[in-house]
Amino acid sequence: MSDPLAAAKPSVETGGLLPDKRQVAASFSRAAQSYDSVAALQRAVGHELLASLPTTFVPRRWLDMGCGTGYFSRALADRFPEADGVALDIAEGMLRHARPQGGARHFIAGDAEHLPLTSGSQQLIFSSLAVQWCADFAAVLAEARRVLQLGGIFAFSSLCVGTLQELRDSWLAVDGFIHVNRFRRLEDYQDLCAASGLLPLDLESRALALHYPDLRSLTNELKALGAHNLNPGRPGGLTGRTRILALVEAYERFRQPQGLPATYQVVYGVLQKED
Template identity: 70%
Template sequence: MPEHAPATPDKRQVAASFSRAAGSYDAVASLQREVGARLLVRLPSLASARWLDLGCGTGHFTRLLAERFGAGMALDLAEGMLRHARPRGGARHFIAGDAEALPLRDGSLDLIYSNLAVQWCGDFAAVLGEAQRVLQPGGVLAFSSLCAGTLGELRSSWQAVDGFTHVNRFRAFGDYEALCAGSGLQVLALERRAQTLHFPDLRALTRSLKELGAHNLNPGRPGGLTGPARIRALAAAYEGLRTAEGLPATYQVVYAVLCKSR
């Protein structure tokens, strides 16, 4: 059985945070672009597909999917992201919706592509159940996500300062393994890969997280502004991790391809 998953943010907070970040997101989304491109490479060969970009964000991969398969559908919880994506095209329909309760008919899709979105879903078993429901036999769910250990450098640096939750917590990779194995979908591929970004200083890292809409959204985070003394203490702790390339920020990325049995 999967271990108890960490508490996840309120969906309204997630939607509001990413809606606010829609205008700045593309300029700082290098990790999201790289991970999404690696996920595209992992897609099985499909001559054509009725597809859904699940958690489409600003629609970058919606447009790439359309180039490969023709126009499909895109869904996101954040209406602000959809307002950004719609004018750029790629999908016949841009839908405001929840991955845990898809507003789609049974067996209506051949492919669900989801890049770095489902880590925000508290009930991942429901996400898998919805994929099972809306995919036709032989249909494919391909997703990337983040798991425990992500931003470990920032977490450990904060632990030297105080006991609050300052860094988003994600479910363990073992949870993904167990939930995918029990989903009724065939697991074609499931792996975890670490990817490290480097920043010149702490301010650049925290600004990047804020502009992505991915700053701390977890229950247990401290209220109000963080005082300058704590920021200085955090920066001093983080400096101990500096490499020749800068301050490291490591993401534990999950890649998965699942198929609905024929």
């Protein structure tokens, strides 16, 4: 079996601009202890995805793909108490944190683009805010189709272009470096899902905005989540005080009565395997 953490090859859909999988795994492993304390967005999005599953759908086997700290593995176990669950993540540190808390019967280190699971072995693949880190989403869809049984469902949430646009625009006013993670366009998700051989039951994007008292609160949260800038081309070394002050000034232009906004463009997809 090939190394599931091998460096990602450049992808046609992203122009090779997504981060190396080893960096993703290492970053989220380091964030395992702090992740849950700052994961309000992740909770809200995951619960929205869980609520989007058909009410009559009761799988006997499920996979939480990109399980992180296992929060939604436990939520899936609560919703489907008779089912056999598998929690999978590329970050070993996340799995070490999740395993003692239960939820799934099996905890596996693995890559969504090369699932270490038997074909036709799952009835539900649930993946919330994980596949945006996969350079080859077509491979993710192909693996989901392979692993699902007939009638099985792949439910995912992800992020698309427009996410953290306020932070991106503020950095553009300061310098020309890449400081904010890149994401696919919604149209890329639509095209890839349409070509996947899976039937889209639902595929849409919705904006979700969080507010912060100051810029440091936002950047500290991104670091605690392990979701700070991981893109190729990001600037190395420390960011100088002058540039930080310029960034704060630029971001203040977006301030609202609730605070500084950070907008996330969230993609929700529910796909079914028909044949």
